[in-house]
Amino acid sequence: MIIVIQCADRIGLVAAISGLLSQKAFNIISMQEHVDKSEQLFFMRIEVDRTDGTPELEQGLREILPEGAIIKINPDAEKKIIVLVTKEYHCLADILVRNYFKTLGASVQCVIGNHNTLQDICRRFDIPFIYIPFAGDNHGFEESLLDCISGYEYEYLVLAKFMRILSAGFVGRFDKKIINIHHSFLPAFAGASPYRQAHERGVKLIGATAHYVTDQLDEGPIIAQQIIPASHSHTVQDMVKAGKEIETAVLAKALKLVFDDRVFVYKNRTVVLE
């Protein structure tokens, strides 16, 4: 099972934690740590070979770690997610396929769309699709979203090319729980029509960024980024098409990292322990 720890740094933490695991006869399969020296923060992910004795282990860790430590002991439980979409299929289809073949590392509870374009593909995979059209009233739209979401268990909301901007009020209810794929190499080309912006600027690479959503539009902590070459011969439409491939790949990679408990968030940044 996986143990993740995030706390203030101090000397001897690795010795104390590995000593405790050794004393309680947990065998370490893998261990990664990181210290942010400027913030004096300690991050650790440990994979151990047993899943019993969890409460005693947590209690033991609590005693040796600094006050305020975040400790998550995850006995391999699968995450549950809700996916939000608009019209573009590429990220959703990739998620549905992995979900169907049990390689997503999470279980899709439902898909919510502000258009109904993607209803049929969900039906084919027996995943509930809820169509919540935007009727011009953002507050009402978000209320309907909240209503719908509240009917499901979930750990994360995944915005798989969901093309509406969510209000700060909405986002504030889901701290570090919303993951978005942005179709540019952020922070370049934040905001609308990034491929049009990229084309006008004549860039030679285009990219995609998966990030946590905060109340600062396109400014949340970055989880993963990737790029592909572009050239003068790419029209905006060519860039959009090429971009879809990289968006799919980057979101898939980011979700895998998150569902694997490898991503820590602090101060608008992430630590990714691979």
Added chain:
Amino acid sequence: MIIVIQCADRIGLVAAISGLLSQKAFNIISMQEHVDKSEQLFFMRIEVDRTDGTPELEQGLREILPEGAIIKINPDAEKKIIVLVTKEYHCLADILVRNYFKTLGASVQCVIGNHNTLQDICRRFDIPFIYIPFAGDNHGFEESLLDCISGYEYEYLVLAKFMRILSAGFVGRFDKKIINIHHSFLPAFAGASPYRQAHERGVKLIGATAHYVTDQLDEGPIIAQQIIPASHSHTVQDMVKAGKEIETAVLAKALKLVFDDRVFVYKNRTVVLE
């Protein structure tokens, strides 16, 4: 030899040009063309097997091409360049090594530095180094630069980590003749301290951009870009160090493209015919 053509697009240009070459018994070794449809512009680079008969060829092309066509017939003449530097050695050393081994595609006439840190490496390669310290007066500094530059023949000024901003007045004198390496994946992190900006933003990739310098700081036409992965474990200093490798590689690639007559500039964009 190389023939480059940039002109208004119209039907039959390829047929007309290739017909003329065939009629004048120039054998085409390679030919690349691009049409920017929105701007109705035609770009072509042709390599032919002979170097004689150039004036007649140019005259012939002039007759079949639209008015205002830019025609450059380049009988393999090596370019001459002047390099401007500050303190960092990596791009300059790469240029000096290639120059020494005759693989740069250009000949370095001199190196000008606003610090004298890199004087010795130039001396070792028998390349004149001119030290023009910045004494607090930008106008005076640029006058000294102009004086110095005017003493040499050159086609391009290469800013190889030259860390002073040149005024619009200065840049205006060298249309499409100044090439810079910027230590970020433009347009992200334009301006000062891009690695510090990148670190604070928590990006997962860092990049470098080679571009023509215009009077818009860091906004000139992009020639080449490249990135390398970064992570939470990179300090700003690590990013700077990793960045140097990519800066060297991107500037080298861009210079090769320019000296090979593969780069066309228009409307703050480039067409690169590879």
Added chain:
Amino acid sequence: MIIVIQCADRIGLVAAISGLLSQKAFNIISMQEHVDKSEQLFFMRIEVDRTDGTPELEQGLREILPEGAIIKINPDAEKKIIVLVTKEYHCLADILVRNYFKTLGASVQCVIGNHNTLQDICRRFDIPFIYIPFAGDNHGFEESLLDCISGYEYEYLVLAKFMRILSAGFVGRFDKKIINIHHSFLPAFAGASPYRQAHERGVKLIGATAHYVTDQLDEGPIIAQQIIPASHSHTVQDMVKAGKEIETAVLAKALKLVFDDRVFVYKNRTVVLE
């Protein structure tokens, strides 16, 4: 529509072809050519703006091109394909999704599996799945395959992780019509268990190769290749998992190039005009 030409090289071909198009009032949207100098072969792909007058155009081309020229004029007709699979889903699911959303550039006629593992995913997309189990007799198996294939129209057979070796006799019937994805960076690790071979060799990159199938196992003309980093921390299983992502991406890219009439085959090599 797309015009592709492959013929012996001679001076004036570009002029002759572009002249003919201009005379017949076909407007060239894009044109790429390549000459293999050692083989004296000429390759060209042209996109023009009209689809009428095809027979006259072909007749005209025939008159100006060297004898034996291969000319294909493709009025945007969609290709038809048959997909062969075994148990792994990743390449097939990607093809089915693109087929469903009409972005594959081809139409999947049926899927044939030597296991029935992937029957259900095909059913969900309303694609016929034919299960032909291998019963120990290769000749009988291939006869069943041929029977089944003969019931469909198709231009290409796509081996999407089809894990049986086809005999030279079988392959010989489908000249330049079978495309395979091999799970290594060929020619490294040809043959069985490439990831196990790669792991034992301790490579730092793993790759995938899409290629035409010839009677030389894993030796056919390469269409596309790509790699991802690996490290000492990858077990064979990790390499297999990471490899699936790259296999999916490389096969998708290769199919797009083939269906777009960009791939020319000669002498166990390809020319890819992008």
Added chain:
Amino acid sequence: MIIVIQCADRIGLVAAISGLLSQKAFNIISMQEHVDKSEQLFFMRIEVDRTDGTPELEQGLREILPEGAIIKINPDAEKKIIVLVTKEYHCLADILVRNYFKTLGASVQCVIGNHNTLQDICRRFDIPFIYIPFAGDNHGFEESLLDCISGYEYEYLVLAKFMRILSAGFVGRFDKKIINIHHSFLPAFAGASPYRQAHERGVKLIGATAHYVTDQLDEGPIIAQQIIPASHSHTVQDMVKAGKEIETAVLAKALKLVFDDRVFVYKNRTVVLE
């Protein structure tokens, strides 16, 4: 300073080592470990904040680690290297430049060439160049090499495009001390003329591999590999040219890893703790 440990794996190693460091008041700046489960081997690299007390620390580690443990405590001493070359300049020039600017992480003692082509570039950097021509007698040649090498202190021999094959007898004297750059993506195209082989095979990527030299030609443990795209338009000469860039980059990266004490060798494989 850096501490590296390689020993048989057993439960509690991390706790024991980090406990000892904590008790002796060494502050851990960074720590990476790896366990090869199939071989039951443990690898660790630790950076600590002090350089005193080294003998006591080594004694303490010896007491808590399994018998036969390899322990290297490296108080930041710079490595010394000898470079062997033939005619190609790119890798050597990169090493000389980094050596001159003190960013190589090692100090070049001398350069030995079986041709004298690169004598002048060494002279310009005040590095001794010893010319040992090959006179047709391999035994005599290697004796001269050994004579020359024995006059210098060194930790590593770097073959920077040294194009002669060294005998098993010669290599056997330098266990894990010779590093080579091979101009292909090994194990593809081992042996002579890899670019010619790659061109004939029509690959779409070309690569370079830095590896330790063993008595098995081109079969030693791989340290680093990298690739760049190639296409049908690359002649063998183009591949050679493009390959030089990647060879330089890969060798530079491998040397940095080795000089930084990040590379562990066992069973023809490496563990690279980054």
